[in-house]
Amino acid sequence: MNKNTLIIGGAILVIGGAIATGALLNDAEKSSKGKQADENMAQELEEQSFKDFEDEDRYSFCQGREEIKGVYTNSIFGNEKGNVEYTSDDISVFDKENNKLYILGRRIEYKYSGNAKMEIAGGQGTMDIEERGVTTEYFSRYGAPVRIDYNAKIINPAPERKSSDWVVINIKSIGTLMGFTDEREEIETGDAKVFCSSFNLDGAFDSSEYFSFKKACPDHSPNPGVNFSGNFKFECGGVENKRGIEIAKEYKESEQLENEFKAITDDDNEEIENEFKNLIKEEQPVGQDIQKKLQGMGDEIKANYPAE
Numbered sequence: 001m002n003k004n005t006l007i008i009g010g011a012i013l014v015i016g017g018a019i020a021t022g023a024l025l026n027d028a029e030k031s032s033k034g035k036q037a038d039e040n041m042a043q044e045l046e047e048q049s050f051k052d053f054e055d056e057d058r059y060s061f062c063q064g065r066e067e068i069k070g071v072y073t074n075s076i077f078g079n080e081k082g083n084v085e086y087t088s089d090d091i092s093v094f095d096k097e098n099n100k101l102y103i104l105g106r107r108i109e110y111k112y113s114g115n116a117k118m119e120i121a122g123g124q125g126t127m128d129i130e131e132r133g134v135t136t137e138y139f140s141r142y143g144a145p146v147r148i149d150y151n152a153k154i155i156n157p158a159p160e161r162k163s164s165d166w167v168v169i170n171i172k173s174i175g176t177l178m179g180f181t182d183e184r185e186e187i188e189t190g191d192a193k194v195f196c197s198s199f200n201l202d203g204a205f206d207s208s209e210y211f212s213f214k215k216a217c218p219d220h221s222p223n224p225g226v227n228f229s230g231n232f233k234f235e236c237g238g239v240e241n242k243r244g245i246e247i248a249k250e251y252k253e254s255e256q257l258e259n260e261f262k263a264i265t266d267d268d269n270e271e272i273e274n275e276f277k278n279l280i281k282e283e284q285p286v287g288q289d290i291q292k293k294l295q296g297m298g299d300e301i302k303a304n305y306p307a308e
Contacts, residue, residue, distance in 0.1 A: 042140075049141040053093060053245050060094045061244025062101075062211065062236035064147075068157060070217060070230015072114065072193045077225075082114015082129060084230065086158060086194045091247040092147055092236060099151050101236075102144035103159060104244075105251025107136045110167060110192045118175075125175035133167030133192065138252040147234075148201070148211075155204070155213055157196040157232045165189040195221075195228035209238040 053059050066088040074080040090106035112131035118124065139145065145159035169188040174181065196217035204213040214233040221227045239247070 045142075046140055050245050050249075052141075053248075054241055056241055058096050059241060060096070060208075061239050061241055061247075062092050062094070063239050063244070063247065064090050064092060064211075064234060064236030066090065066157065067233045068194055068196050068217070068230055070196070070228055072112065072195075073227050074116075075225040076223075078116030078118035078125070078127060080114055080116035080127075080129065082112050082193075084110075084112050084193050084228070086110050086192055088158070090147075091239075091244055091251065093144075093244065093248075099149075100146050101148040101150075102141075103139060103147050104141075104144055104248040105136075105138045105255075107134070107251070107254070108161070108192075109134050110194075112193055123176050125173060127171055127173045129172075130170045131167050131190075131193070135161065135163065135166040136251060136254040136258050137162050138248070138255040150201075153201045154198045155201055155234065156198050157217070157234070158192070158194045161191060164191045167192055193228065195226075196230065196232050199232070211236045 053061075066086075068084065068086040070084050072080075072082055072084050086108070087110075088106045088108045090103050092101050092103050094101045110131070110133040112129070114129045116127045116129065118127075146156060147159065148155045167190050169190050171186045171188070173184050173186075175184075176182075199213070199215055199218070201213070203215065204211065212233075212235045214231070217228065217230050217232050219227075219229065
């Protein structure tokens, strides 16, 4: 191979590399533009949804609270047993055409306290389990979970959360084997231990301004050896469409702030973390008075209905 051939071959490689690099950059640019276009489209659809929600002939809003309290047991995992408390404040929209009530935004607080005992050959162990979780979720019109389906005549307790790792699980264990004792503490993440299945709407109080439902959760075992028994309560009071849209947007902003906070949780700057926590707290939709407000609304409306 002569010198000219080498030069020509090298030139071809350089040109080919440049073309390939250019093609990759071009693809990346197209991908970025495509992603931006998708985000713009989603934003436009969302803004249109908020405008559509102003139509009182089709949509109506209610602000509600869900409570689930009960006992969780797991005979497979060291005969674990503990108490569950799950509370969700939410804003929902009723679509009169679809005949369904959808959750647009919610703030969930959850806690669980339990213990387990394990017997093994030559030893035994105990575990104390504490679980805590708080999360805020916003749903677009087309991805919102169904709270009530009037077509099927069912109400759904604790519809599936967006994340399956929003709960912090602290496990303290003490084990004794062959006379030696070992203590450990582990921290994990997971979802809430809430397994209350759907109800038939029989027994619900339902008016144009107020809805309430309260029943014991049906016997439900999601897996062999696992069981949850407890009580479910849901109340929802009507709010004007304009106010309902405002509350939904508040949940959206709160979710965005929480996501931004999670993105910096590995940051060692405690001052920044505290600043975000305070900001998130300020932006949370007011939920402390919801229970009192719903109670008063329910008492007033029920008083105007003749006793059955």
